[in-house]
Amino acid sequence: MNSALSNNFGEEELRRRWNETENATVLAEVRSALVEGGDWRALVRRWTAPWGTGNDLGGIPLAGLNLTRADLVDAYLSYADLRGCVMTGCDLTDAVLSGADARETDLSGATLVRTAGGLADFTSANLTSSIADDSILVRARFVGATLRGASLRRASLAASDFTNADLTGANLEDSVLVSARMEGAVTDGANMKGARLGALRP
Incomplete structure (x- = not known):
């Protein structure tokens, strides 16, 4: 087989x-x-x-590679090892990143529109000016990540962890942040209009 x-x-x-x-x-x-x-x-x-x-790149080891402006539209990257990759300007529209390890990855200026990245780990990643509108990032980790000027409109971010993340100037309009952890997060100038906050009901 x-x-x-x-x-x-x-x-x-x-x-x-x-x-x-x-x-x-x-x-x-x-x-x-x-x-x-x-x-x-x-x-x-x-x-x-x-x-x-x-499109099947599930689990692929790519740690540390320079993937600047790579075309990853509709790529299946579940559980991929993307640690420390340079992915500036990458197009990840409709990609699947569930469970992917993207710690310390540079995704500045990347497009993640409609990306499915539940349980993905973006700890200490750089997502400055990235566009992740309509993405599904439930229970993803953004601990210490930089999301300055990022667009996360209508994103599903329930139970995600933004502890100590920098969301300065980010656009979170109409996003779902129910049960998201925001301890120490910087949200100066962030657009939270219509965002759903609070805790999940038992």
Whole structure:
């Protein structure tokens, strides 16, 4: 059975497949394509044949790579290791980042519109001027993250952790922040119009 698929794999399986000896070549090729702006989707489609999924990067180890302005639209990046990546200006529209590790990642100016990133870890990440409108980031961690001027309009952020985060000038209009932790967060100049706050009812 081809070990490349599937989105139904658990966290361990998604990560382990990239570390298998038989997949070392495709991992190197996909990483290179992502860094150099190549057609990573074609590589993934070939790898996942005959299923032909062209967006499955679940669990991929990319820590520390320079992915500036990478095209990651609709990419499946659940449980991906993105620690310390430079992802400035990346387009992650409609991407899946559930459970991804994006600690200390530079996502400044990135587009995360309609991104599904529940349980993702953005601790100490830089999301300055990023656009994450209509995203689903329930129970995500933004501890110590910088979100200055970020747009999170209509975002679902219930139970997310913004402890010591910098939300200066961020746009959180009509977002859902129910049960979100905001201890020590800086919200000077943030637009909270229509945001839903408070605690979840038992």
